[in-house]
Every structure is written in C-alpha cells, then in structure tokens.
Amino acid sequence: MNLALQRLITLPWRREYQAWLRSDGVTWVYIAKVLLAAFTTYWLALRLELPQPRIAVITVVLVMQPQSGQVFAKSFYRLLGTLAGSTMMVQLMALFGQDSVPFLGCLALWVGLCAAGAARFRNFRAYAFVLAGYTAALIGLPALAHPEGAFMAAVWRVLEIALGIACATVVSAAILPQSASAAMRNTLFQRFGRYARFVVDGLRAGHPQSAFEACNLQFVAEAIGLEGLRSVTLFEDPSMRRRNGRLNRLNSEFMAITTRFNALHQLLERLRSQPPQRVLQQLEPGLASLVSVLEHCADHALNLEDAARLALRLEHWKNQWPPLVRQWRRTLEEGGPSDAERLDFHTTFELLYRLACELHNYALTHASLADHNHVREQWEEPFVNRTHGMAVLGAGVRATLVVGLMSAWWVLTAWPSGATMILVSAITVALSSMNANPWRMSLQMAGGTLLAALFGFVETFVIYPRIDGFPLLCLVLAPVLVVGTFLSSRARWAGYGLGLMLFFCMGALPDNLTRYDPSLFINEYLSMVIGMLLCAAAGAIILPPNSRWMWRHLEADLRRQVVFAISAPLARLGSSFESQTRDVMHQADTLAAGQPEVQRQVLRWMFVVLEIGHAIIELRREQALLPVHPSYAEHRAWRVSIRVMGRSLIRLFIQPDTRNLRRSQAAVERAIGRVRQTEEPFASHFDTSPLRRVESYLHFIRTCLLDPQSPLAACGTKARGDAAHAA
Structure with missing residues (x-):
C-alpha cells in the first residue's frame, strides 16, 4: 500500500520532470x-592576437541556434553577407575616402538597400542582406580616420567572423547535436496524422x-515552417539533400490537399444548411468510403510503410469509384x-474524387522517400514567396533615413561616439527589418542594451581589475551570457536577450589591450541607446508593417491572387498560386497579431x-485538355462566356462591391447556361466527361459567390444597409 501511494504521489513529478527535459532541458x-x-x-x-576578438564572439552569439542545420545555414549566409559588405565598403572607401559626407550618404543608401532585401526574403537568406548592410558600417566607420588601412580592416573582420563561424559550427555539430532533419521528419510524419483526423471529422x-479557421491557420503556419526547415536541412543532411525535390513536392501536394478539402468542406456545410437534404443522403456512402480509408492514418504518424499502404488503399478506392457513382446517380434520378x-x-x-487523387499523389510521394x-x-x-512591395520599401526607407540622420548628427556635432551611434543604428535597423514589429524589436534591444551597460560597467571597472587569467574571465562573463541566451530563446523576450548579448560583447568584452575609461564607456553606451531609440521611433512612424494600412494592402494582395490564377501562364500555376496565397495569408496573420477580427477577415478571404x-x-x-473537335467547334460560345466570367471576377476581386458581385454572378450563370447548350452536357461515365467537370467547377464558383458566410456577401449587405439608411 505504501509503495502504491508513493508511486501515485511521484507520478505527477515524473511527468513534470519529463516535460522539463523536453523543453527547458533542451x-x-x-x-x-x-x-x-x-x-x-x-x-x-x-x-x-586578432585586432578585435569581440567581433568573433559576437559572430558566435548571432550564429548559434538550437539546431545544427540552422547554424550551418546562418553561418553560410553570414559569410556571404560579410564578403558582400566588405567588398562594398572597400569600393566606397576607394571612391570617397577623403570626404566623409558622400561616404556616409552612400553608406545610408547601401544599408537601406540591404534592409529592403532582408524584408523581401524573411528567412536565413535575409540574414545575408542584414550582414551585408551593417558589415560595411562596421568596417567603414572606424576606417574613416585612416582610409589607407581600410583593406586590411576588411581582411581582419572577415578572419574574425570566419573564426566565430568555424567554432560555432563545430560545437553545434559535434556536441549533443540537435538535428534539423530529425525535426523535419517528425513534423512531416506527424502533420499528416493530424490532418487525416481533421478530414475524417469534417x-x-x-x-x-471557429475550429475550422483555427486548424487552417495552424496548417498554413506548418506549411510555411516546413519550407523553412527544408531549406535548412540542405546544409546539414546529404540524404535530405538527395530528397529535396520530393520534400518540396510533398509540401506543395499537402497545400493542394488542404485546398481541396476546404472547398469540399465549405460546399458540404452549405448543403447541410439547406433542406431538404436529398443530395446529402446520396453523398453519405461516398463520404463514408473515403473516411474508412483515412481512418487508419488519423492521429498516427505516417511512416513510409503506412504511406505505401495508404497509396494502395486510395488506388483501390479510385478504381471502384466510377461504377459506385453511377449507381448513386441512378438512385438520385x-x-x-x-x-x-x-x-x-x-x-x-467531383471535389471528393479530386481530394482522393491529391491524397493518392501525396501518399505516393511520401512513400518514395524510402528510396x-x-x-x-x-x-x-x-x-x-510573395512580399508586398510597400513592406520592402518601408524597410529600405526606414534604414536609409535612420543611418542618414545619425550620420548628419555626427557630422554636425563631431561627437566622438557618433561612429558607434551610426554603427549601432545600422545593426538595429537591419536586424529589426526582418521582424513583423520593428518598433517593439528595437525597443526591446534598447532595454537589453541598458542591462548590458549596467552589467558591463560593474564587470569592467569592478571585477576585471581584480581577476587574473582566462578561466576567471570566463567565469565572470558566463552569467551575462547565460541570461542573454536564455532571454533570446524565449520569443517574448528575444529582443532583450539579443541586445544584452550583442552589445555587452561590443562594449564590455576585453580586447588584448584593454582601456579603462569611464567617460568613454558611458558615451559609447549612451550612443547605442540613442541609436536604438531612434530606430524604434522610425519603426513606429515610417511605414510600420504591423499597422492598418499594411493589413489592407495584404488583403488586396490576397484578393489579387485570383487575378493571378486567371491571367498567369498555366505552367506551374497550381503550386505558385497555392504557396503565394498561403505566404500572404501568413504575413497578414502575423502582422495582425492581437487583432482577432482582422485575422478572421483575412482568413475568410x-x-x-x-x-x-x-x-x-x-x-x-x-479547356486546355478538350480537343478541337467539329462537335465542339460549333459550340464555342461557352469558352467565350468563361473568358467574360474571368474578366468579371478580376473586377470583383480588385474592387469588391455589390455591382461587381452581381456582374460576376450573372457571368457565371451565363457560362453555366452556355455549357448546358452543348451537344454533350453529360456523359454516362463520371470520369470521362470534361464538360461535366467544367459545369461542376462553374457551379462551385457560383455557390462561393452566393455563400452568406463569405466576405463577398458583406459587399451586398453593406450596400443594402447604405441604401436603407439613405432612404
């Protein structure tokens, strides 16, 4: 009895300990x-005896990530950005080494251009642009007083950064490595099991x-995150690199599955809300048959063997499909x-069959990973990816203005710490350009810099003079780095941790020849905080990406994806449409954090x-598959009507209002009528009737336009409300 009671008491503690090992232990x-x-x-x-050992340590601080693949990717792009920034600095120094004003002006433009590139890519490639921007400032500003040493300064910076990259990658890969490829496999296998349960229940x-919208948001975020993981694993795992095409294909096919099911789910919901439900009674056997196939995978990780078995079940289901549909059609007739x-x-x-086809393709690709x-x-x-041009322009303009204003202040006041202020401004505005809220990121970094100033003052003027030897130096530096790393590992406090580690190393880490100058120390950290506060103000005033105007632009971008589907070349259109739409949606949802109504509206769009x-x-x-046959040539009016419908939909999604909505509905009705007037509107075999499929998709577009839950319905409601108010 006592042993059983002891086990009962210790069980919660064991669970908490295991959870700690999984989260805080890592x-x-x-x-x-x-x-x-x-x-x-x-x-x-x-x-x-490198000139600035702190640069090497700062490189480690910036490059280190929990997963080794992320370290490899970030190190690679950091090295590229360093080389690009060093090359640009040498060119600017050769042109304007004797005159600081044009040098600082060109430097501001270069930092702005790099910040715009970082905002455009929004992944580890963006880090190359960030480094290219502030590396030029890091090397060029100290070299203004001695232009003849600019080239050697660039060489030393590259060597220091290369040393930091080498140490970070070796430690990350050799000591208790956390593999990005393992994380990707786990995410990939677990994702389909969760989605299978989502489909079965739906x-x-x-x-x-509300649950439908929340789950779709999660799957959108997972698709974007999996693309990031895939790009990282290329640097880490040769086996994943050999499967890069299939991993890319899997993500594209998963997005196609979600689109197919969302369309089917929305149509089923419309049918369930419209009695009598005679059609639903005939649909139930088909829905149940697909549910029985997917039930085996629901809530289970889809390993390679299960994927092969799922592909066989779906192929068998597809082979039995045509005669069953003919039987259900006769019952309905x-x-x-x-x-x-x-x-x-x-x-x-038609939507159910296409969903099964997409699932079959996904299962085949998943099973092929075994080879x-x-x-x-x-x-x-x-x-x-798709990034709005105004977001890119805003990041570039902010960076250029901040560095330009700081440069003008330095030239006019001749403040000895002005170069540090410009450098820190360039670093802060470049790093915050990758963030959805640059104002908050800059302000957090300023708070972390204040902590770095306090810790740095105590360590520089109280502790350093009283210690001797490198082990003791590491001992007194460790608490600051531990606090900074812990804060940076938490999303809410990442800016504080980054500011603390980065600017503690920049301002308080001893060089080979250490200077103890309190006035210089205070001026340096004062210039850092001033530069960051200006970056925060610029992020809040100059085209802030998380403001209302950006949500509206992203919503318009989302609607213009329909224009892209209508007018873009058909080759590779499906995957480009899927990925761009989800990328815009993910950006809008991230920027509208804390605004649930805005997020819900964008999700419905x-x-x-x-x-x-x-x-x-x-x-x-x-239409592309239909042959040019005499029987079709006599009835090409339906093709013309579909083109007219496309033009109406373009006007509707560029400017959604009641007039354009009615025009689009009328155009769809005319297109359906034209298709019915052809000689073969329906064939006896379900899967060999292209005109029936054309009519089915036209009918689906019509139901979407008439859906009362759609944001398009708000156009008509708003117009009717305005008319009633005017009357």
Whole structure:
C-alpha cells in the first residue's frame, strides 16, 4: 500500500520532470553550447592576437541556434553577407575616402538597400542582406580616420567572423547535436496524422467555423515552417539533400490537399444548411468510403510503410469509384431531382474524387522517400514567396533615413561616439527589418542594451581589475551570457536577450589591450541607446508593417491572387498560386497579431481566394485538355462566356462591391447556361466527361459567390444597409 501511494504521489513529478527535459532541458543544453563556442572562440582570438576578438564572439552569439542545420545555414549566409559588405565598403572607401559626407550618404543608401532585401526574403537568406548592410558600417566607420588601412580592416573582420563561424559550427555539430532533419521528419510524419483526423471529422459531421479557421491557420503556419526547415536541412543532411525535390513536392501536394478539402468542406456545410437534404443522403456512402480509408492514418504518424499502404488503399478506392457513382446517380434520378440538386451532386463528387487523387499523389510521394533515387524527385515547382512591395520599401526607407540622420548628427556635432551611434543604428535597423514589429524589436534591444551597460560597467571597472587569467574571465562573463541566451530563446523576450548579448560583447568584452575609461564607456553606451531609440521611433512612424494600412494592402494582395490564377501562364500555376496565397495569408496573420477580427477577415478571404482560384485553374486545365473537335467547334460560345466570367471576377476581386458581385454572378450563370447548350452536357461515365467537370467547377464558383458566410456577401449587405439608411 505504501509503495502504491508513493508511486501515485511521484507520478505527477515524473511527468513534470519529463516535460522539463523536453523543453527547458533542451534550452540549457543550448546555453551550454553557446558558452563553450563563445569561450573557445574568444580564447583562440586572443591567442591569435586578432585586432578585435569581440567581433568573433559576437559572430558566435548571432550564429548559434538550437539546431545544427540552422547554424550551418546562418553561418553560410553570414559569410556571404560579410564578403558582400566588405567588398562594398572597400569600393566606397576607394571612391570617397577623403570626404566623409558622400561616404556616409552612400553608406545610408547601401544599408537601406540591404534592409529592403532582408524584408523581401524573411528567412536565413535575409540574414545575408542584414550582414551585408551593417558589415560595411562596421568596417567603414572606424576606417574613416585612416582610409589607407581600410583593406586590411576588411581582411581582419572577415578572419574574425570566419573564426566565430568555424567554432560555432563545430560545437553545434559535434556536441549533443540537435538535428534539423530529425525535426523535419517528425513534423512531416506527424502533420499528416493530424490532418487525416481533421478530414475524417469534417467529412463525418463538419467542423464549427471557429475550429475550422483555427486548424487552417495552424496548417498554413506548418506549411510555411516546413519550407523553412527544408531549406535548412540542405546544409546539414546529404540524404535530405538527395530528397529535396520530393520534400518540396510533398509540401506543395499537402497545400493542394488542404485546398481541396476546404472547398469540399465549405460546399458540404452549405448543403447541410439547406433542406431538404436529398443530395446529402446520396453523398453519405461516398463520404463514408473515403473516411474508412483515412481512418487508419488519423492521429498516427505516417511512416513510409503506412504511406505505401495508404497509396494502395486510395488506388483501390479510385478504381471502384466510377461504377459506385453511377449507381448513386441512378438512385438520385429516381427521385426526380431539380437542376440545382443534380449540379450539387456532381460538383460534390467531383471535389471528393479530386481530394482522393491529391491524397493518392501525396501518399505516393511520401512513400518514395524510402528510396535514394526516385522518379518523383523530378519536381520543378518550388515554393514561391510573395512580399508586398510597400513592406520592402518601408524597410529600405526606414534604414536609409535612420543611418542618414545619425550620420548628419555626427557630422554636425563631431561627437566622438557618433561612429558607434551610426554603427549601432545600422545593426538595429537591419536586424529589426526582418521582424513583423520593428518598433517593439528595437525597443526591446534598447532595454537589453541598458542591462548590458549596467552589467558591463560593474564587470569592467569592478571585477576585471581584480581577476587574473582566462578561466576567471570566463567565469565572470558566463552569467551575462547565460541570461542573454536564455532571454533570446524565449520569443517574448528575444529582443532583450539579443541586445544584452550583442552589445555587452561590443562594449564590455576585453580586447588584448584593454582601456579603462569611464567617460568613454558611458558615451559609447549612451550612443547605442540613442541609436536604438531612434530606430524604434522610425519603426513606429515610417511605414510600420504591423499597422492598418499594411493589413489592407495584404488583403488586396490576397484578393489579387485570383487575378493571378486567371491571367498567369498555366505552367506551374497550381503550386505558385497555392504557396503565394498561403505566404500572404501568413504575413497578414502575423502582422495582425492581437487583432482577432482582422485575422478572421483575412482568413475568410483566403478561403474564398483558394476556392475560386483553384476552380478557375481547373477550368483552364479542362479547356486546355478538350480537343478541337467539329462537335465542339460549333459550340464555342461557352469558352467565350468563361473568358467574360474571368474578366468579371478580376473586377470583383480588385474592387469588391455589390455591382461587381452581381456582374460576376450573372457571368457565371451565363457560362453555366452556355455549357448546358452543348451537344454533350453529360456523359454516362463520371470520369470521362470534361464538360461535366467544367459545369461542376462553374457551379462551385457560383455557390462561393452566393455563400452568406463569405466576405463577398458583406459587399451586398453593406450596400443594402447604405441604401436603407439613405432612404
């Protein structure tokens, strides 16, 4: 009895301990690796008598990440950015070494250009632009007093940064490595199990709107995150590099699955809300058959063997599909269905069949990961990012103005610490350009710099004179680095941790020849804080990306994806449309954090854009596959009507209002009528009737335009409300 009671008491503690090992335990391992890499780099830099050992340590602080693949990727792009920034600095020094005013003006433009590039890419490639920007300032500003030493200063900076990169990568890869490829495999395998449960529950009884939206947001974020992981694993794992095409294909096919199911789910919800439900009664066997196939994978990780078995089940399901659909159609026809019910039946089964096809393709690609070489590796439709031009322009303008104003202040006041102020401003504005809230990021970095000033003053003027030897130096530096690394590992406090570590190393880390000058120390940190506060003010005033204007622009970008689906070349259109739409949605959701109504509105626009855009792409594909046959040549009016419908939809999604909505609805009705007038509106075989598929997609577009839950419905509601108010 006592033993059982003891086990019962200790069980919660065991669970808490295991949770700590999974979360904070990994963090403390990461902190230990940061300390080891930083101190190893610092010792080597001192032994090699590099001019500024602190630059090597700062490199370690900036490069180190929890996963080794992230360290490799960040190190690679940091080295590229350093080389680009050093090259530009040497060129500027050769042109304007004798005159600081044009040099500082060109430097401000260069930093702005690099900040715009960082805002454009928003991943580890953006880090190359960040480094290219502030490396030029890091090397060029101290060299203004001695232009003849600019080239050697660039060489020394590259060597110091290379030393930091080498130590960080070795420590990250050799000591308790956390593999990015393992994280990607886990995410990839677990994701399909969760989505299978989502599909099964949705086909059985549907999802509440709030749960449906929340789950879709999660899957959008996972698709974007998986693309980032894929780009990182290329630097780490040769086996993942050999499967890069299939990993890219898997993400694209998963996005296609989500679009297919979202369209099917929305149509089923409309049918469930419109009695009588005769069509639903005929749909239930088809839905149940697909549910039985996916039930085996729900809530389970999809390993390679399970993926192969799933592919076989889906192939068997597809082979049995045509005769079953003909049987269900005959049962429906016995009840004398209306034209609307007949269209609902065919449209729903078309979407269900296409969903099964997408699932089958995904299962085949997933199972092919077991082979080193496979034909499905040939995939030339990469994930396409889309960043609004105003966000890129805003980041560039902010960086240029901040560095330009700081440079003018330095020239006019001749403040000895003005060069540090410009350098810190360039670093801060470049790093914050990758953040969704540059004002908050800059302000947090300023708070971290104040902590660095306090810690640095105590250590520089109280502790350093009383210690001797490198081990004691590491001992007194460790608490500051531990606190900074811990803060940077938490998303809410990442700016504080980054500011503390980065600017403690910059202002308080001893060089080979250490100077103890309190007035210089205070002036240096005062210039750092002033520069960061100006960056925070610029982030809040000059085109802030998390403001209302940016949400509106991103919403307009999201709607214009329908224009892209209508007018872009058909080659590689599907994956480009899927990835760009989700990328814009993810940006808008991130920038609108704390504004649930805005996030919900943008998410609803994403559903409409994906549904109508995907239907349009399928229409274009069906038209391209239809042969030019005399029987079709006599009835080409339906093709013209579809083109007219496309122009109406372009006007609607560029300017959503009641007039354009009615025009689009009328254009869709005319297109459906034209298709019905052809000689073969329906064929006896479900899967060989291209005109039926055309009519089904047209009907689906019509139901999307008439959906009362759609944001398009708000156009008509608002117009009717305005008319009633005017009356």
